Amino acid sequence: MSLTETLIAARSRRSPGLRGLLPRPDALLPYAVPAAILILWEIAGASGVISDTVMPRPSTILATAVQMTLSGELFTHLGVSALRALAGLVVGGGIGFILGVSNGVSRLSETLTDSTLQMVRNIPHLALIPLVILWFGIGEGAKLFLVALGVFFPIYLNTLHGIRNIDPQLIEMGRAYGMTPTQQFRRIVLPGALPSIFVGLRYGLGIMWLTLIVAETLSASSGLGYMAMKAREFMVLDVVVLSILLYAALGKLADSLTRALERRALKWSPAYAGR
Amino acid sequence: MQAVELLPRDITVPPMLRDNRGAAVSIRNVTRSFEGNRVLSNLDLDVRPGEFLSIVGKSGCGKSTLLRLIAGLDQPSSGEVRIDDRPATQAGDKLRIMFQEPRLLPWANVADNVAVGLRQGPDPQAVTEALASVQLADKAGVWPALLSGGQRQRAALARALVSHPSLLVLDEPLGALDALTRLTMQNLIRDMHAKAGFTAILVTHDVAEAVALSDRVIVLGQGGILHHVEILRVGPTQRGSAELAAIEAEILDAIFAA
Ligand SMILES: Nc1ncnc2c1ncn2[C@@H]1O[C@H](COP(=O)(O)OP(=O)(O)OP(=O)(O)O)[C@@H](O)[C@H]1O
Ligand SMILES: [Mg+2]
Numbered sequence: 001m002s003l004t005e006t007l008i009a010a011r012s013r014r015s016p017g018l019r020g021l022l023p024r025p026d027a028l029l030p031y032a033v034p035a036a037i038l039i040l041w042e043i044a045g046a047s048g049v050i051s052d053t054v055m056p057r058p059s060t061i062l063a064t065a066v067q068m069t070l071s072g073e074l075f076t077h078l079g080v081s082a083l084r085a086l087a088g089l090v091v092g093g094g095i096g097f098i099l100g101v102s103n104g105v106s107r108l109s110e111t112l113t114d115s116t117l118q119m120v121r122n123i124p125h126l127a128l129i130p131l132v133i134l135w136f137g138i139g140e141g142a143k144l145f146l147v148a149l150g151v152f153f154p155i156y157l158n159t160l161h162g163i164r165n166i167d168p169q170l171i172e173m174g175r176a177y178g179m180t181p182t183q184q185f186r187r188i189v190l191p192g193a194l195p196s197i198f199v200g201l202r203y204g205l206g207i208m209w210l211t212l213i214v215a216e217t218l219s220a221s222s223g224l225g226y227m228a229m230k231a232r233e234f235m236v237l238d239v240v241v242l243s244i245l246l247y248a249a250l251g252k253l254a255d256s257l258t259r260a261l262e263r264r265a266l267k268w269s270p271a272y273a274g275r
Numbered sequence: 276m277q278a279v280e281l282l283p284r285d286i287t288v289p290p291m292l293r294d295n296r297g298a299a300v301s302i303r304n305v306t307r308s309f310e311g312n313r314v315l316s317n318l319d320l321d322v323r324p325g326e327f328l329s330i331v332g333k334s335g336c337g338k339s340t341l342l343r344l345i346a347g348l349d350q351p352s353s354g355e356v357r358i359d360d361r362p363a364t365q366a367g368d369k370l371r372i373m374f375q376e377p378r379l380l381p382w383a384n385v386a387d388n389v390a391v392g393l394r395q396g397p398d399p400q401a402v403t404e405a406l407a408s409v410q411l412a413d414k415a416g417v418w419p420a421l422l423s424g425g426q427r428q429r430a431a432l433a434r435a436l437v438s439h440p441s442l443l444v445l446d447e448p449l450g451a452l453d454a455l456t457r458l459t460m461q462n463l464i465r466d467m468h469a470k471a472g473f474t475a476i477l478v479t480h481d482v483a484e485a486v487a488l489s490d491r492v493i494v495l496g497q498g499g500i501l502h503h504v505e506i507l508r509v510g511p512t513q514r515g516s517a518e519l520a521a522i523e524a525e526i527l528d529a530i531f532a533a
Binding site: 176 | 346347348367368371372374376378380381382383384391392394418419420434
């Protein structure tokens with residue numbers, strides 16, 4: 001056996017065996033930086049470099065989380081916030097999707113509503129908070145309204161954009177092959193607009209959490225935002241940090257779920273092939 | 276060997292030795308204008324059942340316009356297009372069209388794309404047969420994005436033929452393919468035509484392709500038909516034979532004389 005042959009043989013022999021046993025190093029890589037930060041943070045807190053009254057240590061926060069989980073308090077607030085987020089997403093996203101579809105498909109509907117919507121879009125929806133509190137008080141209505149309004153626009157705009165950008169040649173093919181308008185919509189328009197709708201959904205999710213935090217912080221008697229507010233009043237810093245971390249975790253969870261859904265739904269697209 | 280013969284223009288070729296499933300197309304006094312610009316004017320054309328007709332002509336002379344009228348995708352400004360004695364728009368799945376682009380649905384696999392050609396619900400066996408006939412049997416479950424250009428166009432051909440149409444219209448279906456793939460596809464289309472016996476109307480800018488495939492070639496120009504050439508095949512046709520070359524030259528002369 002020549003030297004090169006030996007090297008090739010050695011290389012091909014080595015790779016599968018070890019790889020199968022250990023987790024792939026590149027799968028762990030994204031977690032390296034957060035882990036390092038947590039460790040440094042803990043050391044800085046334990047050695048007194050960072051005072052516990054400024055920033056509680058990860059271990060303290062973890063203990064608080066365990067204690068609040070056992071008492072059931074955490075899940076009550078978490079559940080309330082998640083429910084509000086979901087309700088706002090369904091209402092705002094649903095209306096956005098329906099209007100996006102009808103304006104993408106019908107000239108009349110677009111002429112009637114699009115310029116009005118473009119005007120409303122330029123109002124930052126959080127600027128409506130004083131008005132919304134006057135209208136709805138601090139009840140669930142106010143939060144549902146704000147979240148729904150925030151989620152509405154990205155989904156509306158991206159659904160409309162997706163439908164507008166359908167390849168007209170495909171529509172003509174559908175027509176030539178005898179598809180009814182309903183079939184054309186179901187088999188061509190909707191799947192063609194889907195990548196764009198997913199973009200809207202992911203934007204919408206970001207806005208959903210942001211709106212909910214602000215709304216719950218300003219006016220609520222339950223939910224993560226309320227939990228953080230109350231903790232601030234009583235100077236319970238570890239609960240404040242815990243609620244912030246939970247928002248981050250929920251946001252990441254929602255994004256990961258959407259990504260997984262996107263990968264499944266768009267697996268035909270070369271952009272997702274092999275991923 | 277006398278493989279190709281030119282016939283005088285007014286002799287009708289009897290409907291070949293095919294199972295007579297082709298549709299008859301009759302175009303009567305058809306005019307099509309776009310904003311006052313007359314693209315086709317008082318055009319008459321008959322296509323016999325089972326005939327393979329090619330339409331050639333300069334770019335912009337109205338070939339696609341004529342084909343869209345035949346396919347019922349567009350309406351004449353005046354005049355009438357009839358397929359088997361009924362308006363072109365009512366041809367349903369008797370009529371199939373192939374475009375220059377494959378126009379496959381990117382989100383459906385090859386088999387589901389072929390099934391688009393079936394009006395009355397799914398029929399896995401028909402799809403399998405259609406795919407086999409274009410040598411794509413092993414690609415049934417593949418996304419169109421993963422096919423080569425020639426494979427995509429073959430999938431589009433399977434979609435067009437899965438419903439066993441009696442009229443197939445093709446608008447430069449091979450225009451975007453490389454020369455070698457094009458020859459393979461030409462043979463495929465010719466074989467399918469010979470086997471299934473549908474009427475075929477092909478628009479092409481490639482005169483050699485028109486001559487290699489057709490029973491008749493018409494040259495379109497100035498809103499009407501400038502020239503007809505009948506090509507009678509006796510026995511196998513040889514590409515590049517002197518007879519075919521003479522016909523090609525005749526057609527090119529007619530195109531450039533316009
Ligand atoms: N929908 C339309 N609206 C306006 N003008 C049109 C339309 N369709 C075609 N035309 C015009 O009709 C003429 C013929 O077009 P057509 O597409 O039929 O040409 P063609 O022979 O197919 O050309 P090519 O070989 O380049 O494909 C052109 O001048 C074109 O601009
Ligand atoms: Mg054309």
